[in-house]
Amino acid sequence: xKNVTLQVKGMSCGHCVNSVEGAVKNVGAxxxxxxxxxxxxxxxxxxxxxxxxxxxxIEDQGYDVV
Numbered sequence: 402x403k404n405v406t407l408q409v410k411g412m413s414c415g416h417c418v419n420s421v422e423g424a425v426k427n428v429g430a431x432x433x434x435x436x437x438x439x440x441x442x443x444x445x446x447x448x449x450x451x452x453x454x455x456x457x458x459i460e461d462q463g464y465d466v467v
Contacts, residue, residue: 405452407441409434411464424458 418434425432430445456466
């Protein structure tokens with residue numbers, strides 16, 4: 402398992418947390434959102450999903466991965 406922390410702009414509430422965590426889960430990874438830090442800690446298996454696919458899933462929810 403690989404662990405990365407992504408900086409994500411645009412998250413401000415519980416709905417944002419659920420959207421991001423759900424989107425990441427749907428591509429086969431797990432995420433923990435830190436609203437105060439504007440970050441998402443992601444854990445994933447590189448043989449099953451790419452970091453690019455995870456970033457795309459977050460961006461598809463309307464947030465900016467920086």
